[in-house]
Amino acid sequence: MANQFLSLNDQLHISKIDDLLYVNNNRSVLIQTSAFGILQRDLINNIGINRMKAFFFKYGWQLGEEDAQDIIMDQSLTLLEKILNGPYYHAAKGHVRARVTSHDLEMENGKVKTLRFKGIWEDSNEAEQHIRNFGLSTTPVCYTLTGYASGYVSRLVGEEVFFKEHQCVGAGDHCCIWEGRFLSEWKEEADELLLYSKELPILKELEQANKKLLIEKNNLAMVTSIHKELTDEIIKGNNISSILDIVNRRIEHPVIVEDIYFQEIGKKGISTENYEPIKKSFKVYLKKWNHRIDKVTIVRFENGHRLVTPIFLEEKVIGYCSFLYLNKEIITFEIDSMIIGRVSSICSVLINNEKIKLESKERIKGDFLEEIFSGKHPSEQEIRKKAGYIQLNLSGKYYVVKLSYFYRDGCEEKDLISHKNPYDGVYMFFKEKNISILISQRPDSLLLLVPVNQLEDQNIEHILHSLVNYLKKKVKYILFLAGISAISNNIAEAGSALVEAQSAVRLSTSEEPITTFNDLGMIGVLINQQNENAVRRIITGTLGKLCENTNRNKKELIETLYKFLVNGGNLELTADNLALSVSGLRYRLNKIMNLLGRDDLRDPNVQFQMLLALKALKIVDNEY
Incomplete structure (x- = not known):
């Protein structure tokens, strides 16, 4: 050492x-x-x-x-x-x-x-x-x-x-x-x-950083170029189809734009036949994740990948924009995600423009329908002329439909958006059916004027049943009931047809959501504004204490009696309709007989009179 x-x-x-x-x-x-x-x-x-x-x-x-x-x-x-x-x-x-x-x-x-x-x-x-x-x-x-x-x-x-x-x-x-x-x-x-x-040595790292910056610069230049080209298309007033043409050409991959119901808004680079299985797998993916995609996401399918981003409008997801990579991985994720983000934004702008145009047009049509009902245009010729301006032929027969909707238990809000959903649903249903109608919105109801020449021999009741089923799937927590007027000829008398539809809808129930004016029989013809007071006296005379000083309990009893009579006195069927036990139903019927002062409800003449009175009560009194 x-x-x-x-x-x-x-x-x-x-x-x-x-x-x-x-x-x-x-x-x-x-x-x-x-x-x-x-x-x-x-x-x-x-x-x-x-x-x-x-x-x-x-x-x-x-x-x-x-x-x-x-x-x-x-x-x-x-x-x-x-x-x-x-x-x-x-x-x-x-x-x-x-x-x-x-x-x-x-x-x-x-x-x-x-x-x-x-x-x-x-x-x-x-x-x-x-x-x-x-x-x-x-x-x-x-x-x-x-x-x-x-x-x-x-x-x-x-x-x-x-x-x-x-x-x-x-x-x-x-x-x-x-x-x-x-x-x-x-x-x-x-x-x-x-x-x-x-x-790494600083100079070597600077060299690598410079290469990355150059790549990013080129990517940004490409994205900016595509964005400018797409923006120019908006300025020219072109539609989503022309936008997708440009994107498909630039990225060389199929491009899909669809709404939240998977209905195609635009598609380039792939046939409908080839896209169907890919769409099914996308539906399964969204169902698995509770329909939540709120940012750029990669979704795998059997033979490739989908780069998808939501399309937002008024802070709600209204659809999806997707790039499809068939039999390929997504190599340029960063640049493609920037491009798809801009495509999504531009689609949102174009969809909003179309929405504004449509709402403006439909508002005009709705106002026109209200003018017809109010009698502002007494001349049939004048109404037909104005209808021609909106490409609608009102020269033939027609029906008036009142579609009422009620919020079920579980619906906490009645905001403007949820209130508008039924309107959008009705509009989309008839658009898909290629049936041109007039729609007007009132509080908790929609009024429809349906020209017979648009139905092409289809039954109006069948169409309304399809509409109600369609709306049940689209709009949650809402009960839809419809009343259909008798067929009418003179468009200037649409106000009378509206009264018929309003009378019919009052007899619609959750079990039988569609009622036609013809279903009312003679009672529908006999009741009008001139004899309404006389009808009310007959109702009071027939139902007595049952319809006096009504409260929630009496309304339940009135509904129980109505179901019992409609079902021909069948206890089991009535109990099932009312979600009651048979013994519970008998208890209610005993209370009803005490209020009516009767010992038996099975006399056919008594049943007929009371059923007429109850139907009349539903027609003349909006509370039932």
Whole structure:
């Protein structure tokens, strides 16, 4: 161990040739530690603390390797002696006062089996300058020193060894305590150490960053170009079809735009036949995730991938825009996701424009229908002329339909959006059927004028049943009931047909949601505004106390009696309709007979009179 006590000149072989300084035959320079501190400060300010760590660690590693190279060929020293000389080289060059406090080095077959060194650094120039320039750190700061020790020992043993500080003066500790082991033994801390050693050179990283920026610039230019082309199409007043033509041409993949009911709004690059199985898999995906897609998403299907994004309007998802990658992976996800986002936004604008046009047109048609009902246009010829302006032929026979809707239990809000849904549903139903009608909206009901010439021999009742079933699927928590007028000829008398439809709908129920005016029989013809008071007196005379001072309980009894009479006195069927037990139904019927002052409800004449009275009550009184 005599080498530990060599003089500075013996350790470093310092010489001076032509007034220049040489150490171990390598030209060297002397710098003050303050200059190192300035470099440290400027690096942190310019490239950040993390990059500075890697910079100084590799700088120290290089210094350690060079010193190890000078001693590695000395056959007079053992490997342990060479390693223990490292701290003296380190100190001799002015970096730190270093000493080893413990060491463990085992060899096997000429290779190092175990390596662990621990020690202390005092008067670290690196810690000193960090405190001077930045104050105390929260973590160790001697990156050059750990790099030097790591490079020195790694060069000597021929395997990566890393030294790490456990305590550091720069972090406020009394001295710097360090430990060196093989990289494989550091376990969870190895990633941090590798980060120091594997960091790319700054120029190389700048080169890579520049390439990435160039790619991003080209991608952005492409996206901007497509967006400008699509925007120009909007300015020209073109539709979604022309938009999808451009996108399909530019990205070379099929493009689909569809509403939330999977009805096609636009499609390019794929046939309907080929798209059907893909659409089915998309439906399954949405059902699995409760119909929630609120951002750009990749959906797999049997032979490819779908890049899909929602189309928003008034903060609601109204449809989906998709790019299809048939038998392919999505390679350019970032650029394609930017493009599809812009396509979605433009589709939203175009759909909104169409919506505004449609709403304006339908509002005009609705106002026109209200004018017809109010008698503002007494001349049939005048009405037909105005109908021609909106491409509707009112020269023949027609029906008037009143479609009432009621919010069931479970519907917490009656906001404008949910109120408008029935209107949208009715409009879409007749549009799909290619039937032109007039629609007017009133509170909790829609009024429809349906020309017979639009039905093409279809039965009006069958169409209304299809409409109610269609609406049940589209609009939750709403009960739909319809009343259909008798067939009429004179369009100027549509107000009378409306009264018929209003009378008919009052007899519609959840079990029988469609009632025609003809179903009312003679009672529908006999009741009118002129004799309504007389009809009310007959109702009171027939039903007596049952319809006096009505409250919730009496309304239940009236409905029970009505169901009982409609079902021909069948107890089981009536109980089933009312969701009652037979004994519960009998209890109600006994109460009804007490109010009516009758001992039996099975007399056919009595049943007939009471049923007429109840039907009349439903027609003349909106509460039933």
